Amino acid sequence: MVDYATILAGFGDAFTPFNLMFVLFGVLLGQFVGAVPGIGPIMAMAIAIPFTFGLDPLPAIAFLVGVNKGGLVGGAVPAILMNTPGTPDAAATALDGHPLAKQGKPLKATKMALFSSVTGDLFSDIVLITVSAPLAIMALKMGPIEVVALMIFAFSILAGLIGNSLIKGIIAAALGLLVASVGQDPEHYTPRLIFGYWDLFDGLPLPSVAIGMLAISEILRRMSLAHGNVKSGIITDGSQTPEDRRVSWAEYWACRYTMLRGATIGTILGALPGIGSTAAAFMSYAMTKAGSKDPTSFGKGNLQGIAASESANSAVVGANLIPLLTLGIPGSVGAALIISAFMIHGMQPGPLLFEQQGRLVYGLFGAMLMANFVNLWVGQLGLRFWTKVVSAPExxxxxxxxxxxxxxxxxxxxxxxxxxxxxxxxIVGYLMSTFGYSLVIFIIAFFLGPRFEKSIAQSLALTNGDLTQMLKSPVAVALLVLSVVSFVYFLRKNAQAAALETKM
Amino acid sequence: MGGDHVVSADRISGIFFLLLGLAMYFVVNPAHIEAVEGGSLNPKTVPDIISLILALCGGLLVLKPTTHQVANLQNILRTAGYSLLLVAGLFAMSRFGFEYVAPLLAFAIMWFIGERRPFWLAFGAVGMPALIWFLVTQALGRALP
Incomplete structure (x- = not known):
């Protein structure tokens, strides 16, 4: 489907000094904001997207990829130094990173986090580059009927996995779909739920909804918590021996299997919609601890613990793009933001992307590989500086x-x-998170809503309104059966969790 | 927070979604979605189904609430205060422009958070808006709100 000339041209487009500069800016910004507790790469990306409008698609996306990847490295800094993870997925890193910092080795801990993060990220990027085009070819064989079934399956998994209650997960998804129906309807193009505001005729703007729900609501929440309690900076000890400031090759090599395991877990979980990097980090940490000859050393500053969590949470980022690029389904909030940036820059994620804009996709892959090396380089130079950033007042x-x-x-x-x-x-986002509704499900449903409805309309047109025709498509049937299985599974899981809570 | 409050949090949101779903289905959707003849999917169909799902799930949540706990009321009230401040700032921005309102808004936010150090207050109220002004109008060549 994608010839070698397109692949090489894409990589050639990416590897230019101009794009390298934008990757570098992105990584610098990502590491900087990632190091600030409470901001993190998601919020940084949400804020940065509108500022890329004036750029060509490739440098703009390269910049955002840099922000995302840099944020993961930066997020480990406050986790290790202050036991305050800049990003939720860095919480597992804090388990061993913070004790190591307290032993007077903060730079060793942050450098181990950097090396294992870049290793895990590179692993998942290579998997993404290798498997996404063949998967897109398979996805191209899917018609509107299969797309509807696929989205039902994605919703059934998302609702169960992300929320702590299936009912609340369904409510979040339904609310996202309802909000997505504001604007013109996808078949007749008549105005719908615009209440006289013609600005809404094209629908609610994705940047407004995404930034409001993800960035502003989180800032409001943290402002109310910080009220009257402005945090002062931390003081890092400058009297460390050279051995305490670096990670030797022997120490890195000793963690190779841990990082490989973490990267594999992160890649597999990242390719599934909705599980997220936090689960990957904790799963990898738990498996490393369980398989260790000295499990008691975990939680006391073990480098293996840092390597396990950082390699896993970073591997999720690349793998998150697998469902996004091949099926057009974002697997996480970060992927949902990237998809909105793609659309702003004229890319329509989905299986046709490889056929219609293959060169740009391979340019994106090139930018991702470049961002890994820039991340390593900037991290090596900047870690001392980022340790100061955590002391900036909230x-x-x-x-x-x-x-x-x-x-x-x-x-x-x-x-x-x-x-x-x-x-x-x-305000909606703040209230939803306060009452325990998943914002991730809401945003993904909001994003998928118009496509979901359009696919239903196309399916109805194809089948003359007889949706039982869906049963003639083996792929659709398989996906619908999987949806029912996952739905029943999560219902039972929730019932068991509720029974356990009642006993407690 | 006691057990009664824990249960009531989900019941409150459940009642809200039950009423929202019913209001959308019976009042809002009929009044604000144009009826269309023909085609394979009526513009009202999907919003109607979603409204009923919302109402149904809201009702189920009232009957079977989880043990989710809500942050304390004081934090919610503080957030309401900050939201009002932002709304006022936005209104003022629409009248007087970003250049005049942003420093005051930044100062007010920092002051309410509890910042009292003159250097950081000055940096936040003057330095940051100036940096944003430079980035947007000079570096990117775009207009400020």
Whole structure:
């Protein structure tokens, strides 16, 4: 489907000094914001997307890939130094990273996190580059009927895996779909639920909804927690021996199997929608500890613990793009943001992407590989500096982030109407997370909603309104059976969890 | 927070979604979705099905709540305060522009969080808006709100 000339041209497009500069900017920004507790790469990407509008697609996407990858490395810094993970997936890193820092070896801990993060990330990128094109060929054989079945399957998995309650997961997905139905309907193009606001005719702007739900609602939550308690910086000990400041080749090599296991777990979990890097990090950590000859050393500053969690959580990032590029289904919030950036820059994720914009896809792969090496290089030089970043006061960070969100969304939506929508969804997002509803499911459902409805309309047209015709497609039947199985499985799992809570 | 409060949190949101679903199905969708003849999928069909799912799941949540705990009321009220501040800032921005309102908004946010150090207050209220102004208008050549 994709010839070698396209692949080579794509990689050639990526490996230019101009794109390298944007990857470098992205990695620098990602590591910087990742090191700030409470910001993290997702929020950084949400804020950064509108600022890439003026750029060509490849440098813009290269920049965002850099932000995402850099954020994972930066997220380990506050986890290790302050036991305050910058990102949730770095929480497992803190288990051994923070004790090692307390032993006077903060740089050794952060460097081990950097090396294992880059190793895991590179592994999953290679898997992504290898498997995504063949998977896209298979996906191309799917028609609207199979797409509807696939989306039902994706929703059944998402609802069960992400929320702590299946009912709440379904509510979050339904709300996302309902909000997605605002604007013109996909078949007749008549206005729907716009309440007289013609600005809504093209639907609710994705940057407003995504930034409001993911960035502003989180900033509001953290501002209320920080109220009257501005955190002061931490002081790192400067009197460390050279051995305590670096990771030797022997120490790195001793962790090779741990990193390979972590990268494999992260890649497999990352390819499934909705599981996320936090689960991968903790699973890898638990398996490494269980398989260790000295499990009691874990939690006390064991380098294997850091390698296990960082290689796994970083491997999720590349693998997250497998369902996104091949099927057009984002597997995580980060992937949902990347998909919105793709669309802003004229890319339509899905199986046709490889056929229609193969060169750009391989340019993206090239940028991802480049970002790994830049991440390693910037991390080596910047870790000393990022350890100072964690001491920046939250008051500055929150006010600056809010102003950047306002400016970014106003640029993305050409006015303050989009900013007003952003604020509304910030409040909705805050209330949803306060009451225990998954924002991830909401955003993914919001994103998939129009395509889901269009596929249903196309399926109905193809089958003359007789949806039992779906049963003639073996792929659709298999996916629907899998949906029922996962639905029943999560219902039983929730019932067992509820019974356990009642006993306690 | 006691057990009664824990249960009531899910019941409150369950009642909200039950009422929202019913209101959408019976009131909002009929009034705000244009009826269309023909075609394979009526514009009202999907929103109607989703509204009923919302109402059904809201009802189920009222009957079978989880043990999810809600953050304390004081934090929610503080968030409401910050939200009002942002709404006021946005309104002022639509009247007077980003250049005049952003420093005041940044200062107010920092002050309410509890920042009292003059250097950081000055940096947040003057330095950050100036940096954003430079980035957007000079480096990117775009207009500020």
């Amino acid at each position: 008051s500055i960070i929150f006010s600056a982030a809010l102003l950047l969100c306002i400016v970014g969304v106003s640029m993305a939506t050409s006015g303050l109407f989009g900013v007003a929508i952003m604020l509304i969804f910030a």
